[in-house]
Amino acid sequence: MDLRDSPDEAAFRTELRDWLAANLPAEPGREWSRKLYDAGYVGLTWPQEYGGQGAPYSNQAIVLEEMARVQAPQHLGVIGLGMAGPTIMAHGTDEQKSRYLANILSAEEIWCQGFSEPGAGSDLAGVRTRIEARDDMFVVNGQKVWSSFAHIADFCILLGRSDPDSEKHSGLTYLIVDMKAPGVEVRPLRQITGEAEFNEIFLSDVEVPRENLLGEIGGGWQVAMTTLLHERGTLGFALGGALEAQVGRLVELTKERRRDDPLIRDRVATEWIELQALKFTNYRSLTKLMQTGIPGPEGSVSKLHWSEQNQRLTKLAMEMLDGEDDGYWGYQQLRSRGNTIEAGTSEVLRNIIAERVLGLPRSR
Template identity: 50%
Template sequence: MGAPLVDLKDDADEATFRSALRDWLVANAATDDRRAWSRALYDAGYAGLTWPTEHGGAGLPARYQAILAEECARAGASDHHNVIGLNMVGPSLIRFGTPAQQATHLRRILTGEDLFCQGFSEPDAGSDLAAVRTRAVPVPGGYMITGEKVWSSYAHLADFCLLLARTGPEASRHAGLTCFLLNLRTAGVTVRPLRMITGDADFGQIVLDDVRVGDDAVLGEPGGGWRVAMTTLAHERGTFGITLTARLVRAFDRLLTTVRDVGAEHDPLVRRTVAELYVDVLALRHTGYRALSTMERSGMPGPESSVLKLHWSHTHQRLVAFAARLAAASGEPTWTAYWQHEQLRSRGNTLEGGTSEVLRGVIAEHVAGLPRSR
């Protein structure tokens, strides 16, 4: 039986939601204050659209989250700044958290009062989560954690971290991992921003030196961290994937503006490249909605979300590199500076959210059904 058809058109309720959201975005200009903008979205009912109503969400289908991402991108506004807390930590808390953990964190994630980062990647482990070396040793009433995390998005701005640490022997691999809800103000935690080639610092390093946490910081079962981590990453590549696609559509629109501004709209080679990019962007949008359809049926993003992230990374890199060359050749200063910055930033696309090499392995094993290669 073939895959279900994906309808990109809004039904009546979705069209009403989109129209109201557009009006709200026009009336409420986005601010660079992350917490203030997140609170404004929460107050307007646009935070936690897919979360269950009993946990403070709207209980809407996943495509409403896609509409929010598309319309925020179209308006040049950010959606909720607590993207990791809202799209990754929140769903894991809803599935694995205790009532006390849910009461402590869920509403504050929605309002933006508590910003979360994710502590998975490590200097010697990269995207291989089973190779995590950060260790949490049981002590009376809790654990003592020592180790280091890198490339944690917005760590220097966050209040809490969803941390993956080893509580069993290294030979146990997946079975010896535990997830923790770590308050980054805890004694022994040092967070340093990592400066990128653009000069920005979207990522951070987290150093853990004998950090003491209580048993109540464990998310899920002790030793069950792999299951929590996989749930978190599935939501990252599923729900965040549609946001990436919406931003790619916005980047393509800016490319079209650049082509016209530099007078290249009649150049046959430019037109050919733009057409090829348009096909890729449209295919990614369809893939994003197909992933949403899977999530609406099953409640979890499917493995095809890895396809979306992989191809988004490379398509975005090609788009911004082409735009940068085009703008530089024209000598137009504003677009040249903009696209040069975007091209430098795009180099991280094939690393963040899972390297392209790891994602190809996921696709080979879980989508194509090939045997493990390692």
């Protein structure tokens, strides 16, 4: 693959850079998300009939890279864009596609992901939330945890157990749940950073219409796998761009604080080299995505590499600051802890890489 921008891509990048320079807001929010959408920078690879641009993945990669470069706030619909939308496109009915996709892009409706439970995290097949199929609806009872954006979400992609006698991957069903339905209660959880970005969701006799079934009854595991592949697979370029901005800040801090310290210079140079390695991994994933249209397991490499490196890098910055919190690095260090847990812990990602990328035997 030629890694340079084609003339069309270079023109697209320049236009986007100018637009970002003129429009960058201080705060994230629905207004900013809508502005991004109106300018044509959301849903680049999504079909035009659902509000997308029908553009190649390389344009999507450019948008993620450039937004991260200037540290632009994210579109609010992170879960809708990265997970719910691609899953609905792969498994949804035509009615579901028409009903939900365009509103994800415009941020009119926000989504959350109800997969994890107190007894099911890495081992997602352990979910126990009950889904009972009645004539014209499903009734859901159970508890979800760590659901990002649930406090502002309109809909939830929810995985539950429809066959009470089933074990593990079989007997699971995947539903779209209206977060405003009676019986849905959201309780925010406070993180180590002090923010409350994620939540517990309690579901008591929640009635979900039949048409909100995604895939088959009992076929929820296959649908959930599509969600997880997209969760890690399309994230790489945003992560590479964010890391590039972070390494840039680290270099500035080194110049201010420890410019003559040979050991620190050595460690900073190592971080820059690691950043280049991540960028090339991302190019490899992009090539595969452009060839197959489906993110491969390489997405796990990017997520693991970025989250571990970012955590190490924030520690190095705090070391240079002698523990003094300058308002930026202190927060970054605390937030980086969650990054090695969400979307697959580092241990679980190493297992995936060993098995699916390297072809080693299963660990259990």
